[in-house]
Amino acid sequence: MAKVEKDPFRCTECGWTSQKWVGRCGECQAWGSVEEIAAPKKLSLVAGNVTAKATPIGDVDLSAAHARATGVSELDRVLGGGLVPGAAILLAGEPGVGKKKTYKQKHNKTSQNKNYRKQTKKTNT
Secondary structure (H helix, E strand, C coil): CCCCCCCCEEECCCCCEECCCCCECCCCCCECCEEECCCCCCCCCCCCCCCCCCCCHHHCCHHHHCCECCCCHHHHHHCCCCECCCCCCCCCCCCCCCHHHHHHHHHHHHHHCHHHHHHHHHHHC
């Protein structure tokens, strides 16, 4: 079993040790001098085999990427016309700006719209 250091962080200036990383040494007050004693080895990543040839952008079928309106005009405007099948959309923003409200409006509109559900089922099969 490998020996585990009691204090894995040490100041490079004075040798002071700590249980956790701190920006400033508690002994000599030097900034940025505390480093991990036994830093884990970096892993090297190797790319896997190519399973499919890349398709030139000019050869992509645009009919499959047609945006479908959500029924929420503000959301459709921001998304460039609506949701595109297979796209992942991240709603981000400060607390209280209306992310949940926008999602609920979109959910209510699309769940009520039978044509939207039919279009979605056709593209998924």
